[in-house]
Amino acid sequence: MALKELSSLEKCLGLKKPNKYSTQGEKKVPVLQNNQGSALVGLVTIASHLVCEAQRTELLGDSAEQRAVVQQWLEYRVTRLDGCSKDEVKVILKELNQYLEDKVYMAGNCFTLADALMYYGIHHIVMELAVEEKERYLNVTRWFDHIQHYPGVRHHLPPVVVLRNRVYPSSQH
């Protein structure tokens, strides 16, 4: 799962040479072995490394504040989203929906690594949402649709169909 995601990220970043990853432990934490012999461990660490390698550091945030917000959501992704229970899913969707009401992107006013990794991480959840739920979490859905259309992001994941005209107009707002 995380390995496919990293290879999609590589393509998204325009990195030509694919890296070889292995996993560690029960949770299948990704590991990147580099030539110097030391290893990079963990999704966020490796993803950030890839961004630097691609010389796209603006994707980590272009101000101190934005960098902090990017890091916050990367952490949220691995600590809250990954492997969460069904009940937690509802809470997370509600939190994100509220957060995204006045935002187009996870951090600042442009696409960052936080958008990419949140998108990869939440895809299987949004995929399963019923139409009515997609409308209930409208801001998440809108954000998700925008990111899945963002050039070069989607790759290994199937597109999720999003309706523009609401079927249950009274459910929110």
Place this chain on the structure above:
Amino acid sequence: MYAVYVLVHGLTLYTYAENWRAYKAQIAAQYSGVHLKVASTPPAFTFGQTNRLPNFLNSFPLGKVPAFQGDDGFCLFESNAIAHYLSTDALRGSTPQASAHILQWVNFADSEIIPPASAWVFPTLGIMQFNKQATEQAKEEVKRMLLVLNQHLNTRTFLVGERVTLADITVVCSLLWIYKQVLEPAFREPYPNVNRWFGTCINQPQFKAVLGEVKLCEKMAQFDAKKFAELQPKKETPSKKEKGGKDAGKQQLQQHHEKKEKKEKKEEKKAASPAEEMDECEAALASEPKTKDPFAHLPKSTFVLDEFKRKYSNEDTLTVALPHFWENFDKEGYSIWYGEYRFPEELAMTFMSCNLITGMFQRLDKLRKNAFASVILFGTNNDSSISGIWVFRGQDLAFSLSEDWQIDYESYNWRKMDVDSEECKTMVKEYFAWEGEFKHVGKPFNQGKVFK
């Protein structure tokens, strides 16, 4: 022929400074990476002057800005057309559906946003009289329009598709004034989707490069009575209504005022949008630094200088322009002067001499309406002279009328010509046509420049 506005090369956008209509084109150019020169300040462009020049009107018959000129001479007016031209395919919409949707929002901006937004904002800028009923009605229309946008943006990131398009650029620019002046937090709160979208757009680097930091309204601006009063007297001097001479302008203005009064009475009943009364162009004109018209004291003249300039620019000098000049010249209202550069020994290279002449013309820019000149450089490098024939409104050298005009004139010897003399007829003919003996000079014609 010399006119300031042809001096600018490359892709040029003529406008007054900080014009939201011009912003549309400027932002589109940011997206497409087109390098666009913005001519908004003198000497390249002076609003109310450059856009009245015959040359400008030749390319842009309305004399309105923004106006665009490509380096290949391709000309466009109407801000939406200019923005369209400067866009990428992605900004214009790459499917028939997308481009039609974009056109839909562009028209929405012009017909649903601009009229009520102007009616509400102009009084707060002091450029339109306050009318409570009209303002309240405008507020309601703004609310309705924002609601439509809010609903549309509920499920969407941008207006059309998943990327910024001309639709976003146009609608954002059209909302700029109300977001800055009157949409205080409580008023805009019911439209979170519009706020989110607007905030995202104005913070895209391409928008920011043009708009800078946009400061959203904190407290709804109210009618600025003081500024309105200040700007009022300016309307007494002919501005855009002036077509013929000064008095003709005045008459028209008076008619305009009368019409306006009648109109206002009607409006009390139906409370129509007064936006058309004074638009932001007039406002921009009105807020131009107030320079008194130094020719204001002169009686009306029958000689229409602009008419002659048009003939001179467009028709043959000897067979059309000169006969027109002598048929219509009014020696009471105008005078003819011969000016000769006093330091010919300093004129080394001819290109420097040319710069001397064009520089002088630029400094005299504000005199254009009331003067015409043909100035000629004679001779070659290290052996040249400069002299010209000037036509001025009034009987005096115009230079003393304004401080701005006095930089160059002391470098010339000035001689008033006897309009009826043979000498004058010959000189006018030779200098205007750039050919003839030039007996008094004794050097061959090198090149000429025309101030018009």
